[in-house]
Amino acid sequence: MNSNKTNRDGAVNLANQETTAKLPSRRLSVAPMLDWTDRHYRYFARLITRDTWLYTEMVTTGALIHGDVGRHLRFDESEHPLALQLGGSEPSELAQCAKLAESWGYDEVNLNVGCPSERVQKGAFGACLMAEADLVADCVKAMRDAVSIDVTVKHRIGIDQIENYAFLADFVDTVAAAGCSTFIVHARNAILKGLSPKENREIPPLKYDYVYRLKAERPDLEILLNGGVKTLEEIDTHLAQVDGVMVGREAYHNPWLMASWDARYYGREPSGLSRRDVAIAMMPYIERHLAEGHRLRNIARHILGLFQGVPGARHWRRMLSDAKCLDGADASLLLKALEDIGDRA
Numbered sequence: 001m002n003s004n005k006t007n008r009d010g011a012v013n014l015a016n017q018e019t020t021a022k023l024p025s026r027r028l029s030v031a032p033m034l035d036w037t038d039r040h041y042r043y044f045a046r047l048i049t050r051d052t053w054l055y056t057e058m059v060t061t062g063a064l065i066h067g068d069v070g071r072h073l074r075f076d077e078s079e080h081p082l083a084l085q086l087g088g089s090e091p092s093e094l095a096q097c098a099k100l101a102e103s104w105g106y107d108e109v110n111l112n113v114g115c116p117s118e119r120v121q122k123g124a125f126g127a128c129l130m131a132e133a134d135l136v137a138d139c140v141k142a143m144r145d146a147v148s149i150d151v152t153v154k155h156r157i158g159i160d161q162i163e164n165y166a167f168l169a170d171f172v173d174t175v176a177a178a179g180c181s182t183f184i185v186h187a188r189n190a191i192l193k194g195l196s197p198k199e200n201r202e203i204p205p206l207k208y209d210y211v212y213r214l215k216a217e218r219p220d221l222e223i224l225l226n227g228g229v230k231t232l233e234e235i236d237t238h239l240a241q242v243d244g245v246m247v248g249r250e251a252y253h254n255p256w257l258m259a260s261w262d263a264r265y266y267g268r269e270p271s272g273l274s275r276r277d278v279a280i281a282m283m284p285y286i287e288r289h290l291a292e293g294h295r296l297r298n299i300a301r302h303i304l305g306l307f308q309g310v311p312g313a314r315h316w317r318r319m320l321s322d323a324k325c326l327d328g329a330d331a332s333l334l335l336k337a338l339e340d341i342g343d344r345a
Helices: 039-048 061-066 069-073 091-104 118-122 126-131 133-146 165-176 208-217 232-239 249-253 255-266 275-291 296-303 313-321 333-337
Strands: 028-030 053-060 082-087 108-113 150-159 182-190 222-226 244-247
Touching (some): 028 255, 053 108, 082 091, 118 126, 126 133, 133 165, 208 222, 232 244, 275 333, 313 333
Parallel strands (some): 028 053, 028 244, 053 082, 082 108, 150 182, 222 244
């Protein structure tokens, strides 16, 4: 990691003072999730795990080319290793946005070929692109020609009623020929009509065996598995078959799951931080953002699950989600929310 990169927030790096010459592997990562994995959540997650890869929410090429670049790309230096996920299907526009990602200091740019929402389909990107492997290959080549950071693709195993493994294999082979060597595979089909994005995460059956076979037959590719992963035991099972595991909603709702990842999967000494320590470490970050005019609720909503399963967690959640408590409050609200939490939590 380049220790000379500028911190776009101008903030003190509380989560990870160390810099390394080499990025950690993508053995564990947190999935890009719209409205959830914004920079506030990522800063919080980095206090819990130092090596896990973090991904932004999907950012469309149009939002970067025609909108406020800083609003979409700003991050705290502590968030590395960090990937920007892009949504788009025009090679030249994706190349332009990949250049922006590299100039802002991102470690990877990821192309979304997995989102099934109808709104995304109207933009001609997301999961519908699985039917256009040649176009995805052109997009990947354009980005790879434009930047030196990794270009990766996140996709499903199929779309609609196309459920045969050969479709997945052909898609990956076509895109790999354009220079992509890392594929993040959500082990479900995407149903483009008739299911909501939420239903698309739950109804199509998980077919982990497709992802296992993909890795077994293409050992030179880096294959990461995504979809339905909730426990350490499940992560262990998948890592026996693939290169990495991407965890989504469980890492958001139960963030302390990530506390063991550095030691368990990266061989790093545990940070020694307790949940309470993490909560207190969020306070200076909150104060900085409140001083910039941000609202406490926009940060607090991401840390509601910190004490899941711990006595006093209900008080913590109530204090940090109650509009009356949040109105006009500053970072000291976290101390009040901690009142019912044991000192050893």
